[in-house]
Amino acid sequence: MFLWTQNAVLIVPIALRTLLPYLWMDLLYFGDLLRILVSFSSRRRRRPPFFVLDRFLEQTAAHPHKIFVAFEGESHSYAYTDLRSNKTANALRSHPGYTPGDTVALFMGNEPAFMFTWLALAKLGSPVALLNHNIRTKSLLHCFDCCKAQVLIAAAGTDVLPSLKEQDVTVLLMAKHCDTAGIQSFSDEVDEASDASLPRHLRSHITSKSPAVYIYTSGTTGLPKAAVVNQNRLLTALAVLSANGVTSNDVIYLNLPLYHTAGFIIGFIGAIETGSTIVLKRKFSASQFWDDCRTYSVTVVQYIGEVMRYLCSTPKKDNDKEHKVRLAIGNGIRAEIWREFLNRFGNIQVREFYASTEGNVGFLNYAGKIGAIGRVHFFHQMLFPFTLIQYDTEREEPIRDAKGLCVESPTGETGLLVSKITDIAPFVGYAQNEEQTERKRLRDVLKKGDLYFNSGDLMRIDKDNFIYFQDRVGDTFRWKGENVATNEVSDILTLCDCLKEANVYGVQVPGHEGRIGMAAVTVKEGAQFDGSRIYNHLVNYLPSYARPRFIRIQNVVEVTATFKQMKVKLVEESFDPGRTQHPIYILDDKEKSYIPLTAQVYSSIISGNIKL
Incomplete structure (x- = not known):
């Protein structure tokens, strides 16, 4: 009996590790989820209501002299940040154009004044619109x-449109002096203002459903949309961020835009939750990244989009692994870059996650499976019901059955991610844009009358319950009766020795169904475009329908501030050599190469004399 028991003790762990290799990680994550629920619930019950600002005040009381933000050689403690935000708030209260509670727009880049001002406005009970400081003219007015908003607070050196003054907007410039007529210099007023605490009654009107910030989408297609992030959502973010493995001992490198979700919520709000120190950078710089990490003893970094690839593209150095970074948090890293990043820069834990500013579902790859955006399980499904449904990429709509309901995608097949809209997982929508808000709502999904959030993202779940991002709806195109995922083709193209970046999209051809593949690429420094080599590479890796028929050479691939590739203009210009000065090449199976696309060949394609 003893021998059987002893053998069982040895066999059971081995069997579990074989049959359920992720069980222990799943259990630990369940524990994190339970802690998140308990933390969120206890904060929701507190009276007076507890919000992000209250967490900041708790951290300030706990360690007032600890550095909160380091920026360009200067360091500001939690206590200094608190007092400076008081000064900013008291200076703002004295302006006749502002009343506590009014919506205020911030038009500032990454600098400590951004953080001070946001905290000041939180103390005054004002929602804050985070404007991309790079936008101008029509987009700025639209945002x-x-x-x-009643007030615009802008950074020094900003050219603020006179049009805002014509709308009786109060414009305050964070500068010592301002020569622009009708625009007030604000920094001196802040310096001279009282640092006394703000009375709590100024924000007594705030509820969990009150808007906290407006965060704008990137605007890769059309004008940006203002996603409403209410106080409840920020409170949820606080609870979730505490499960990322970041502690008060960490130093976080924040080099993503503060006006965007990743920089603001993950970086800024995340540090408030954990009581960490922020090293703030005006903008991302691949060449300065690791030197900054060494200088400031950074332990946690953020990434988004192509950041990791930019880091891997820098010249290799002997000290690439000499740093204290232990954790990288973000989304959008490709599997090949993930592996390259770890091989080059050392054993850094990569916490890939999936979320969107306005969305009501998210995933976390807590198991560290390379290439996955997360792992799904019954507990997650219970709290945030979601499914993948079949999607017609040609008609750009979900596939429905005879009863008018959506059809779920089988395991292993790509489908559109939709998440049920519930009290726990609400969808607030976009400010002043009911049309776009309604477009994100999907009805009659699994049964008549249900309501889901349409993520616009195509996903795949494997047999081990890992979920993978495939593409954005609209990016995936259909050619020769087959769906082509642009991300996959981009990954294959950039494996070619001579190519640095690739932006893949589909373009229409007269007389042909669907859209044919095209890629805008950049060539590596010191290399030359080699049509034969690229042709052979693609033949080895891609089926014929997925190979880009046209390749356009660019000096740089255009991206948004958050490194999302811009495609709208490229799709409009298509493969017409007369609409661009960039060289365009066409795939030629006879030559087994990509050869220059001439005006004559283009005309033959358009006239139908050449079939693709």
Whole structure:
């Protein structure tokens, strides 16, 4: 009996590790989820209501002299940040154009004043619209109108449109002096203002459903949309961020835009939750990244989009692995880059996650499976019901059965991610844009009358319950009766020795169904475009329908501020050599190469004399 028991003790762990290799990680994650629920629930019950600002005040009381933000050689403690935000708030209260509670737009880049000002406005009970400080003219006016702001606070050196003054907007410039008529210099007023605490009654009107910030989408297609992030969502973010493995001992490198979700919520709000120190950078710099990490003893870094690939593209150095970074948090890293990043820069834990500013579902790859955005399980499904449904990429709509309901995608097959809209997982929508809000709502999904959030993202779940991002709806195109995922083709192209970046999209050809593949690429420094080599590479890796028929050479691949590739203009210009000065090549199976696309060949394609 003893021998059997002893053998069982040895066999059971081995059997579990074989049959359920992720069980222990799943259990630990369940524990994290339970802690998140308990933390969120206890904060929701607190009276007076507890919000992000209250967490910041708790951290300030706990360690007032600890550095909160380091920026360009200067360091500001939690206590200094608290007092400076008081000064900013008291200076703002004195302006006749502002009343506590009014919506205020921030038009600032990454600098400590951004953080001080946001905290000041939180103390005054004002929602804040986070404007991309790079936008101008029509987009700026559009973004400002979306949030119905009464005041614009802009950074020094900003050219603020006179049009805002014509709308009786109060414009305050964070500068010592301002020569622009009608625009007030604000920094001196902040310096001279009282640092007394703000009375709590100024924000007594705030509830969990009150808007906290307006965060704008990237605007890769059309004008940006203002996603409403209410106080409840920020409170949820606080609880979730505490499960990322970041502690008060960590130093976080924040080099992503503060006006965007990743920089603001993961970086700024995340540090408030954990009581960490932020090393703030004006913008991402691949060449300065690791030197900054060494200088400031950074332990946690953020990434988004192509950041990791930019880091891997820098010249190799002997000290690439000499740093204290232990954790990288973000989304959008490709599997090949993930492996290259770890091989080159050392044993850094990569916490890939999936979430969107306005969405009501998210995933976390807590198991560290390379290439996956997360892992799904029954507990997650119970709290945030979601499914993948079959999607017609040609008609750009979900596939429905005879009863008018959506059809779920089988395991291993790509489908559109939709998440049920519930009290726990609400969808607030976009400010002043009911049309776009309604477009994100999907009805009659699994049964008549249900309501889901349409993520616009195509996903795949494997047999081990790992979920993978495939593409954005609209990016995937259909050619020769087959769906082509642009991300997959981009990954294959950039494996070719002579190519640095690739932006893949589908273009229409007269007389042909669907859209044919095209790629805008950049060539590596010191290399030359080799049509034969690229042709042979693609033949080895891609089926014929997925190989880009046209390749356009660019000096740089255009991206948004958050490194999302811009495709709209490229699709419009298509493969017409007369609409661009960039060289365009066409795939030629006879030559087994990509050869220059001439005006004559283009005309033959358009006239139908050449079939593709």
